[in-house]
Amino acid sequence: MNKALVFILIILAFVVLLAPPTKADKVTGDMHCISNPVEIGKPMICDINLKLLNPNDTVILKLKRVYLNNKEIWPLGPPPGTVTVPSPSLNLNPHNVKGSIIITLTFDNEMADHYFGKPVIGNYIDKFGGREYLITVEIDNVSRPISTQVAIKEDAWGPIRDTLLYLLFLAIYLGIVKISSKGDAIDGPLVLATFSGFVGVCIARIGSGLQWDLKYGYWPPDIPSLILLIPIAAIHVFAYKRDQKTWKPIFTALLWFLMITATKYGSNSDVVGVVLSLTLWVLMEAVSIISRGAEAGKKALIPLIIAPYIVPVSYYLLTRGSEVLFWVTSLLILALGKLLATNLYYSSREKEHLLVMYLAMIVLFTVSHSLYSLAYSVPLLGITILLWKVE
Incomplete structure (x- = not known):
């Protein structure tokens, strides 16, 4: 066998052995929003439901970011009040194996200015209607983002x-x-x-x-x-x-x-x-x-x-x-x-x-x-x- 090839295989083996093991998630989660579809200008409440896979574990969870179709809307985004998170942290333990983090979104003028851009006059709030959007959240100690699809009623x-x-x-x-x-x-x-x-x-x-x-x-x-x-x-x-x-x-x-x-x-x-x-x-x-x-x-x-x-x-x-x-x-x-x-x-x-x-x-x-x-x-x-x- 080629000596160079043997040397490369040995190096790769050391890299695999020394790499830190991938941590498995201790928490499973999903998200659903009400009302869905929502009217323009009305608030939509989204519940992020989280649950321990092993009831004997203890995990501290914290909401990091919220995205609307891959555009960040929290904590960086429209002015306060458009997207609100009353309590971004959640502690799961044997005495509290499941819980939820609540997000309230309002598809108002400020959200339209942030998402679509600010026109020379007025706003594009009416452009929200008749479309579907993917709401995605990132949470500490949860490797995969949690997302759900929401729809907005069209005001023709x-x-x-x-x-x-x-x-x-x-x-x-x-x-x-x-x-x-x-x-x-x-x-x-x-x-x-x-x-x-x-x-x-x-x-x-x-x-x-x-x-x-x-x-x-x-x-x-x-x-x-x-x-x-x-x-x-x-x-x-x-x-x-x-x-x-x-x-x-x-x-x-x-x-x-x-x-x-x-x-x-x-x-x-x-x-x-x-x-x-x-x-x-x-x-x-x-x-x-x-x-x-x-x-x-x-x-x-x-x-x-x-x-x-x-x-x-x-x-x-x-x-x-x-x-x-x-x-x-x-x-x-x-x-x-x-x-x-x-x-x-x-x-x-x-x-x-x-x-x-x-x-x-x-x-x-x-x-x-x-x-x-x-x-x-x-x-x-x-x-x-x-x-x-x-x-």
């Missing part, structure tokens, strides 16, 4: 309710703008600018849907965002049909390309930068749609000079501020905006004020720390082109 009406609510607010908002436009030509566009956060929220919801489809790679696509895209696309089409400027569809395609890029590769700050840019762009298109005649058009376009600053404020107040703060601040902005827009209209140097708009891009960059805030230059340039050609 949830996304539909949210979409209808978005569309309802958008319809009321555009209706108020339409009524306001029948009076002073400044009123409608100024209302549109002051409460532009409503349009921003709809575009942000589309952005969160793109994040779901492109960044996180889940399927099926986000249906509410596709529905909300319809009225936004309608504004793009009507704005182009009104004057058929070649540069408008080019600018529109550029902004939506930036939105797709930001949602796939960027952070939430990047997406917000493009959301605000698209909001200002849609605002400009909507103002051009509701303006009538050369003189009315000129007067209606004047609020667009202050709109670059109103858009992010309105969006921020609507998404992060309280309702009272939003309405009080918005009404104050509306009053001040009326004064500023009127003065700009009667000023003989209103076109020189266009330069003031571009400082908004610096402000947005300072707040978001995102290079995607440069996309704000696209609607700013569009406003400049519109106002510069109005005599």
Whole structure:
């Protein structure tokens, strides 16, 4: 026999002899959860049942980790209260041969943010529904993980309710703008600018849907965002049909390309930068749609000079501020905006004020720390082109 082969076999024999013996588990366990399936937002209680194989043994057990489809949710995971473990330790002995460790899980907003990721607006809590998940636990002194399959009931009406609510607010908002436009030509566009956060929220919801489809790679696509895209696309089409400027569809395609890029590769700050840019762009298109005649058009376009600053404020107040703060601040902005827009209209140097708009891009960059805030230059340039050609 080859001497080298003999030498290798001897070494392997020593390794086997010197290796520590594998410890057999002293405990057997399983897990079951109630209610199963569980409703979204409702707590689910899971019992980890453990029992000594030899009633004369004594074992101290401690829960180490809890996973949801291989993603750790305890002790590292969503904020406290989403996953709770009242007593993670258990002592089994001849006087207490079996016992259980209880876990309570809630598939709420915090769990959705941790598991799916945080979108630019809202959350993906509705995405839990209609799916099955594997809950796995690791316990000290138990070599094999213990797991069980759970299901979550699908709330089919949830996304539909949210979409209808978005569309309802958008319809009321555009209706108020339409009524306001029948009076002073400044009123409608100024209302549109002051409460532009409503349009921003709809575009942000589309952005969160793109994040779901492109960044996180889940399927099926986000249906509410596709529905909300319809009225936004309608504004793009009507704005182009009104004057058929070649540069408008080019600018529109550029902004939506930036939105797709930001949602796939960027952070939430990047997406917000493009959301605000698209909001200002849609605002400009909507103002051009509701303006009538050369003189009315000129007067209606004047609020667009202050709109670059109103858009992010309105969006921020609507998404992060309280309702009272939003309405009080918005009404104050509306009053001040009326004064500023009127003065700009009667000023003989209103076109020189266009330069003031571009400082908004610096402000947005300072707040978001995102290079995607440069996309704000696209609607700013569009406003400049519109106002510069109005005599």
